[in-house]
Amino acid sequence: MNNQLKALRASRQWTQEDLANRLGVSRQTIIAIEKGKFDPSLPLAFKAARLFELPIEELFSDQD
Amino acid sequence: MGKLIDAILLKGLPTQDIKNANKVNLWVMLWAVSLVVPGLALAVFSFNNLVSTLILAAINIICGLMMIRAYRHMLRTLDEMERKIQLDALALSVGVAMLTFSATSILQTADILPQLMAHVLLTIMAFSYSIGLVLGRLRLA
Numbered sequence: 009m010n011n012q013l014k015a016l017r018a019s020r021q022w023t024q025e026d027l028a029n030r031l032g033v034s035r036q037t038i039i040a041i042e043k044g045k046f047d048p049s050l051p052l053a054f055k056a057a058r059l060f061e062l063p064i065e066e067l068f069s070d071q072d
Numbered sequence: 073m074g075k076l077i078d079a080i081l082l083k084g085l086p087t088q089d090i091k092n093a094n095k096v097n098l099w100v101m102l103w104a105v106s107l108v109v110p111g112l113a114l115a116v117f118s119f120n121n122l123v124s125t126l127i128l129a130a131i132n133i134i135c136g137l138m139m140i141r142a143y144r145h146m147l148r149t150l151d152e153m154e155r156k157i158q159l160d161a162l163a164l165s166v167g168v169a170m171l172t173f174s175a176t177s178i179l180q181t182a183d184i185l186p187q188l189m190a191h192v193l194l195t196i197m198a199f200s201y202s203i204g205l206v207l208g209r210l211r212l213a
Binding site: 032033034036037039040045046048049052 | 085086089151152153154156209211212213
């Protein structure tokens with residue numbers, strides 16, 4: 009799964025730690041999601057979408 | 073090498089998760105001590121008082137239950153990625169235990185190996201669980 013988390017985080021000048029705190033996960037989880045090594049659960053993906061005020065499909069997309 | 077050290081030292085985990093993990097470690101140690109002490113008492117002091125043995129067994133069960141409770145609490149408070157790493161490591165540990173048990177059973181039946189001692193199996197499970205944790209963290213780091 010592809011995601012725009014890193015770009016969106018950078019556009020808001022948040023650190024990985026900031027984003028982790030806002031989403032209630034560890035910084036390691038943010039690193040893994042940004043690198044595409046870990047796919048978040050639906051609740052976490054929706055939480056991120058709400059945080060960035062974007063539809064979920066603009067944040068996450070299928071790899072194909 | 074840096075990633076490996078970070079994975080072993082739990083670098084990047086929130087402080088609360090590390091505190092919960094330390095509580096689990098404390099109960100694991102107490103449970104291990106409560107497992108070893110009766111065995112030593114039996115071996116060294118020819119200790120065979122029924123009431124005392126039952127008390128030692130009860131202490132072992134209580135420590136075990138507290139260990140399970142602490143681990144369950146830790147799992148519930150972990151974030152989803154760390155929980156996945158923990159569950160994957162547990163699956164590896166259970167799988168290794170099953171394979172070890174089945175393979176040694178065959179070898180015992182053929183009188184190639186002596187009977188598998190419980191502490192050996194527990195050590196193998198603990199070792200494979202630890203390896204699973206480190207591999208999981210390396211894979212997702």
